[in-house]
Amino acid sequence: MKYALRRIMALVLTMIAVSFLTFAAFHLIGGDPAQAILGTSATPERLELLRHEMGLDRPFLVQYFHWLAGFVTGDLGTSYSYRQPVAELIMPKLGVTFVMVMLSFLIIVALSFPLGMQDAQHSEGKFSWVWTVIGQICMAVPSFFLSIIVSYVCGIVLRFFTPGDFPDMYRHFGSALHYLFFAAVCIAVPRIAMCARMLKSTIIGEMEKSYVRTAISRGNDRQAVLKYHVLKNSLVPTIAFLGQTMAEIVGGGIVVEQVFGIPGIGRFLVSSIATRDYPVVQALVVIMAFWVIMAGTIADLINMKIDPRLRLGGGE
Amino acid sequence: MMKKKIWNGYLIAGLVITSIVLIWIIVGQFYTPYDPTQMTGAKLQAPSAAHLFGTDKFGRDIFSRVMSGAGTTLLVAVATIGIGAVAGTLIGALTGYFGGYVDEVLMRLNDVLTAFPSILLGLVVISILGPGKYNVILALGIVFIPGYARLMRTAFASQREINYIISAQLMGASTARILAIHMLPNTFSTLLPALTIGFNNAVLAEASMSFLGIGVMPPDISLGYMLSESQGMLRTAPWYALSVGTVIAVLVFGVGMIGEGIQRIGKEDL
Numbered sequence: 024m025k026y027a028l029r030r031i032m033a034l035v036l037t038m039i040a041v042s043f044l045t046f047a048a049f050h051l052i053g054g055d056p057a058q059a060i061l062g063t064s065a066t067p068e069r070l071e072l073l074r075h076e077m078g079l080d081r082p083f084l085v086q087y088f089h090w091l092a093g094f095v096t097g098d099l100g101t102s103y104s105y106r107q108p109v110a111e112l113i114m115p116k117l118g119v120t121f122v123m124v125m126l127s128f129l130i131i132v133a134l135s136f137p138l139g140m141q142d143a144q145h146s147e148g149k150f151s152w153v154w155t156v157i158g159q160i161c162m163a164v165p166s167f168f169l170s171i172i173v174s175y176v177c178g179i180v181l182r183f184f185t186p187g188d189f190p191d192m193y194r195h196f197g198s199a200l201h202y203l204f205f206a207a208v209c210i211a212v213p214r215i216a217m218c219a220r221m222l223k224s225t226i227i228g229e230m231e232k233s234y235v236r237t238a239i240s241r242g243n244d245r246q247a248v249l250k251y252h253v254l255k256n257s258l259v260p261t262i263a264f265l266g267q268t269m270a271e272i273v274g275g276g277i278v279v280e281q282v283f284g285i286p287g288i289g290r291f292l293v294s295s296i297a298t299r300d301y302p303v304v305q306a307l308v309v310i311m312a313f314w315v316i317m318a319g320t321i322a323d324l325i326n327m328k329i330d331p332r333l334r335l336g337g338g339e
Numbered sequence: 340m341m342k343k344k345i346w347n348g349y350l351i352a353g354l355v356i357t358s359i360v361l362i363w364i365i366v367g368q369f370y371t372p373y374d375p376t377q378m379t380g381a382k383l384q385a386p387s388a389a390h391l392f393g394t395d396k397f398g399r400d401i402f403s404r405v406m407s408g409a410g411t412t413l414l415v416a417v418a419t420i421g422i423g424a425v426a427g428t429l430i431g432a433l434t435g436y437f438g439g440y441v442d443e444v445l446m447r448l449n450d451v452l453t454a455f456p457s458i459l460l461g462l463v464v465i466s467i468l469g470p471g472k473y474n475v476i477l478a479l480g481i482v483f484i485p486g487y488a489r490l491m492r493t494a495f496a497s498q499r500e501i502n503y504i505i506s507a508q509l510m511g512a513s514t515a516r517i518l519a520i521h522m523l524p525n526t527f528s529t530l531l532p533a534l535t536i537g538f539n540n541a542v543l544a545e546a547s548m549s550f551l552g553i554g555v556m557p558p559d560i561s562l563g564y565m566l567s568e569s570q571g572m573l574r575t576a577p578w579y580a581l582s583v584g585t586v587i588a589v590l591v592f593g594v595g596m597i598g599e600g601i602q603r604i605g606k607e608d609l
Binding site: 037040152156160162165167171175224267271275277281293311312313315 | 458462539550551570
C-alpha cells in the first residue's frame with residue numbers, strides 16, 4: 024500500500040513535469056499568441072492590451088501555474104483558428120480516439136496472450152519457424168501502410184465500410200465501432216506480434232529456471248507448471264510491456280486516423296500543427312502524455328498486486 | 340564441451356535479405372537506371388520490363404526513386420540508433436550500477452520522456468528545430484535514448500548483486516572495468532536484439548513522420564516522403580504506394596529476422 028502510494032505520488036510528479044516541459048517548449052516556439060490572434064495588421068496598443076488581458080506580460084512561472092490551474096479545471100484555453108474553447112473542440116474527438124485505442128488495446132490483449140503461450144509451448148516443434156516468420160512479417164508492415172491496404176481492400180474492393188465516411192459516433196455508436204474496428208486492427212497487428220513474442224521469450228526464459236525443473240521432476244504436469252507457475256512469473260514483464268505499448272498505440276493512432284479519415288485527436292493534432300494553433304497542440308500533447316503515463320502506472324499497480332517482491336520495495 | 344551453435348535459419352535468411360536490400364540501396368546512391376528526379380517516360384505507367392515499379396504522375400521512374408530515396412531512410416535509421424544506443428547504454432550503465440539518488444532522478448526524467456509517444460516527441464522536437472534530414476536524426480535520436488536507457492539499466496542492475504560482480508569489486512577492479520569488461524558483455528543478449536528492433540522502429544518512425552509531412556523534406560527524398568507522395572496517386576498509380584511500402588517492409592523484415600537469429604544463438608544445443 025505504501026509502495027502504491029509512492030507510485031501514485033510519482034505519477035502526479037511525472038504529470039507535472041510533463042506539463043511543465045510541454046508548456047516551456049511551446050512557450051519557446053509558440054511565438055506571440057496576441058499577434059497570432061490579431062494578425063500582422065494590429066496596432067501596438069491593441070496588441071499590448073490583449074497581451075495584458077491574456078496575462079502574457081506576467082512572469083513565465085506565473086503563466087505556467089495559471090495554465091496548469093486552467094488545465095485541471097477543464098479550461099484549456101482558446102483555439103487561435105476556431106476562436107472556441109479548446110476543451111469543447113477536443114472532447115468529442117477525444118472520445119473517438121479513446122474508443123479506437125481501447126478497441127485496439129483489447130484486440131492486442133485478447134490475441135497476444137493465447138498466441139504467445141501457444142508459441143512458447145511449441146517452440147521446439149518442427150513448424151515453429153512458420154509462426155516466427157509470420158510474426159516478423161506482421162512487425163515489418165508499417166501500420167499506416169497496412170491501413171492503406173486495408174482501406175483499399177476492405178473499403179473500396181469488398182465494401183465492408185466506406186473509407187472517409189465516418190458516422191457520428193455519438194448518434195450511431197454501432198456503425199462507428201464497426202468503422203473504428205478496421206483502424207484498431209491496423210494499429211494492433213504489429214503490436215500483437217510484439218507482445219506475443221515478448222510473452223513467448225519470457226516464458227521460455229522462465230522455463231529454464233530451476234524451480235520449473237524442480238516442479239516438473241517432482242512429477243507435476245508440464246501444462247500445469249506452465250499455467251500456475253511460469254505464466255504468473257511471466258505476467259509481470261508482459262504487463263509492463265503492455266503498459267508501454269499504450270504509447271505506441273496512441274502514437275500509431277495519429278497516423279492511422281489520418282489514413283482512415285477518422286475525426287480523432289491525432290488528426291486534429293496534425294491539422295493544428297499545420298495551422299500553428301498552439302493552444303490546441305499543447306493541450307493535445309499533454310493529454311496524450313497523461314494517457315500514456317496513466318497506462319504505465321496502472322500496469323505497475325497491477326504488477327504490484329501480482330508480485331509481492333515489488334510491494335516490498337525490492338527495486339522498481 | 341559446450342559448443343555454441345552460431346548459425347541458424349533465421350540469422351542466415353535475415354542476413355541474406357538484408358544484404359540484398361542494403362547492396363541495392365548502396366548501389367542506388369551511385370547508380371540508378373534512370374534519373375530519379377527527371378521525367379523518363381510516359382506518365383502513370385504500370386510496372387513493366389523498362390520500368391520495374393512503373394512511373395508516377397510526373398513520369399519519373401519509381402524503381403530509381405525508391406533506390407535512391409531509401410538511402411536517406413537508411414542514413415536516418417543508422418544515425419538514430421547510434422545516438423540512442425550509445426547515450427542510452429551510458430545512462431543505463433551508470434544508473435543501473437550505482438542506483439540511489441541519481442538513478443531515481445534520471446529514471447523519473449526517463450518516465451517523463453517515455454510518456455510522450457515517440458512520434459509525438461519527434462514532432463515537438465521537429466517543431467523546435469524545423470524539418471529536414473538532420474533534424475529528424477537528432478529528434479529521433481533523442482526520442483530513442485530513454486528506451487535504451489531503461490532497458491540497459493535493467494540489464495546492468497540485474498547483475499549488481501551477482502557473485503562475479505561482487506568478487507570483482509572485492510578484488511579491487513575499477514568501476515569502469517566492472518562496467519565495461521564484466522557487465523557489458525552480459526548485456527549483449529539484451530542489447531543486440533534491441534538494436535535490430537530499434538533500427539526497425541527508426542525506419543518506421545522516419546516513415547511515419549515524413550508521411551505526416553513533418554520529416555524529411557525535398558530535395559531529400561526518403562521512403563516515408565515517397566509514401567505520402569504516393570497517397571495522392573493511390574487511385575491512379577497504386578503500384579507507387581505498393582512498391583515503396585513493400586521495400587520498407589522487406590528491409591524491416593530482413594533486419595527483424597537477424598534480430599530473431601541473434602536471440603537464438605547458442606540456444607539450440609548445449
